[in-house]
Amino acid sequence: MRGGTPSTEDFGQRLRFLRGRAALSQEALAHAAGVSVRALADMERGRTRGPQRRTVRALADALGLDADEAAGLEESAALGRPRPRAAGGPAAPVALPLPRDIQDFTARDAALARLLDLVRDADPGRPQVTVVAGQPGLGKTAFAVHAAHRLAPHFPDGRFALDLHGMDAEPTSSRDALARLLGALGLAEAAIPAGTDDRAGLWRSLAAERRLLLLLDNAADEAQIGPLLPGTGPSLTIVTSRQALAGLTAVHRCDLALLRREEAVELLARILGPERVRAEAQAARDLADLCGHLPLAVRIAGQRLLSRPHEHLGKLVARLAAEGRRLDGLQAGNLRIRAAFALSYRQLRAEAQTLLRRASLAAGADFSPETGALLAGLTYDEAVACAEELTDAGLLQSDPAAERYRFHDLLRLYAAEQVEADDGPAVRDAALDRTAGWMLRRATAAALHFDADHDHTAPSGDPDPDGAPTGREEARAWLEAERAQWLAALRRAHDTGRHRQVLDTAEAMHWFSDLNQHWEQWVEVFQRSSDSARALGSRREEAVHLNYLAWAYNLCAHDPRAALVSADSALAAARDSDDGLQQGWALGYGAGALHRLGRLEEAHTRLREAAHCLAAQETGQARLAELSILNALGALLRQLGRAEDALDIHRRGERICRAGVPRRADELIAFYHAVHRQQIGNDLAALERWHEAEPSLRQALGFFDAAQMPAWAEQARLDLGRVLGAIGHPEARQTLLAARDALAELRSPRQAEAATALAQLGEAGTGR
Template structure:
């Protein structure tokens, strides 16, 4: 904000701490004011600096923050480090202090969430639409790992508006597809998700981008499924799979896997688990074969998704003993690269399988852990977990009654 070299700014900040005018934050790498000093500083700012100087300072801070957020988010991109990913991005504004590795990048993005979202808003309000779109594009893999963040709906809506301001029809389609995902998965606004997917489909067709056409069909299908329009969802997903299968890039294989997994899930919901199982086994074979141009960690992530689908297909067929292994495989695969939003749904489903296998103690422990985590994540399936725990307790109570009655009926039993 002061337009100083970082080392100079750090020295001045420490001088202010020594003078009792700033306080070091006890845990984060930042400083803060005492409340009264904050008020005094705001008064001095209004008296000593003009609107142009204040605006320029705020703009410098916003640019710096959004550049760092963009660079940090790229750590989660499947092709991180490649020239294709870096593209025309400016890179981190201060590489010497940049977070290194995905763990530190995630910690920075979480701690500074309010700051970089504010910087994104500032960038859009000041017409820096390219920076807004680039930041949102960089965020899309990271958003997949933080689906409990409601802010993604705002991020991708702003990026859509900025893409329109840039006149880029293809980027409008891309950001609308991300927006449809966010409304489906983060804020559970299924009508809004369908509207975004339909708009993405129109933009993708106008741009002649078959990959984005396929994604728009898939995201629209997800919304239709959640709205109970199963037949329409199946039709869109079949079209989506066909689009992706006709393409040859690495991203199209990822997209095809996503669409196949979703198609199988909708078929299972429609009471067709045998068809679903066949679809998901086809998807698993694609995962095992590897995904061109993508690291092993990506194949492993998709393998965990399809294993979860297979476990649920087998459970829907009543093949409980077979369903246990693929669901345990999911938790094992995700233990290496945990994503709570996904992992805990698999834990819930494993708990249901254990209940049906009559292993009530294991089921109770598993369902309790899943329920507590889903509540923390504000996941809609927390209600399902609570219901499963109630069903388990009712079954256990009934079993105790039967055991007591059986004992009473035996010679010498209690009367």
């Protein structure tokens, strides 16, 4: 020791002393110097005695050393670097042993079996290469090490493992890696050629004669790996990397998935012991879910609990359940999930880093390049390129069919942390506002494709007309794919006081919502729009949107009590603004709620009043509203046992449809006609005129199916199935089965009717 500093002969001790003096953790020093925590730990423990000069300089800078101290650190590193042997000296093989196998290794049976088959069926003259790539924390190295130990008996001439430090600021060069491999085969340093190509040629000629197993861990890229791969012979090379290494050809790819829930629980049991996991079985399942079934996260949670034998699993579950503390909770000693993600994040280009962290602000389970571009302030093409880079780096998962991307839950939390650290609230809010404004303009333009009152020759108002959906099919696809995004945008516009934009979007959605009654989100959409109308002081618009909200409560959320409250509020607002059309709608929606609550006479009274109110008006909108009211009135009369009166009401509605409604599209009138055909079929069925009912119901169902209106089609299918059952038609059972299953998916209360009809059909078939 000189002056309290370790002697230059021990690089590891000296480095550890300097880090302690600087009050830096291993993770902090590794981050500052651009090396991995594992590489730093190897240096301090003496496993790496002579790091390269660039690495030593980076460490000295991170430690804030003066020139003399930096020179001393370099001197101690130089003493640990290998020296050339004298020509002709004895060659001691460089040991590259396989790392210790993990005793509690869990799952991956299918991947192991495929690798064993690869070795068993291999051509002796053709070396096999398997690439294990994927996101941080998947257990790629653990799998590769375990597989290498399982396969070791097949490779008697040598099993070598080499860490290529692909995530370090200075990965191992191909030239240095080849020197270590040639040394492992017993070559003296003097016998190893100087150039990379010559070393690669010598390595391939020697490997061709041997059955070797080569584990190349933590590869940086294809350029680093290429020279290390044997060209001929019976060898096997297993490569692990966080990069996809898509440029490597003629290789076997091992795609590791997240653990299944039961596999994650099994890993916990192997770490903690089965008794401890069985004692808190539900907590173990919850813990696996909170870890996102990511092997590294599950292992960290297990190791943390193992070091605290008296701590309940439920305590850690409660800690991890708070998203803001989850990454903090997933650390045990040197194992830290945040550090694993940080290594990959720091390797990215600035644009890719921006996309990764800002994409965490996207709503929903996945996001499009469009959304990523808006949040990150990139062009669409730049966002696509960055997203593909992030996918190759294992930081995003791409959808197999669509151009969409998703995070692992823990990576999303990490990315969100980077927003706070690297961007801050002002930049974050600007990104969210920019995205929300664009999304609402696109959503409004797309929804107007379905609006019967919209002039489709007028400019669409889309923020990117060249990339906008054209026609209803594209508009529907966009609105469905981006549902979470435009709904989040609507929330943000409402919460930041942009009430006119909220109203415009919700109004545009009115007709589109009728095609998708099974979306419960319409309650929130129209809650916010009616609130925005109130904030703007527009009683007429408030009446309109309260009516939309009553509709949503009745048909989407199946909450008639809330629907009645909204309808009554809409009626008051409509009377205040002297709007007869909205008064008629409010009476109708209130009647629908009363009907569902079993208050049939009150419902009947309101429907009669609504029909009278609307019949007195001469607008096309009033005619459409009247058709809806007549449809509901007839259905109620049928339920009251007055099927003949119901048939008269529905035929009155059909006459209006056949006469047409001025300035309304034929397709829209065809929809109302189909609704009345369905009701006429049900009226005839109630009168037991089964054979007359069947064609009416088939016509209605054909229209709803063709128009892709599942909420309407499946109810018509149920009605048709009951009629077919009554006449003993062979299609009855299949029709009812299809209706029951689809209504269940739509969360429709009528699924119970379908089940009852099926049961009755079964009883009739058995003669009971």
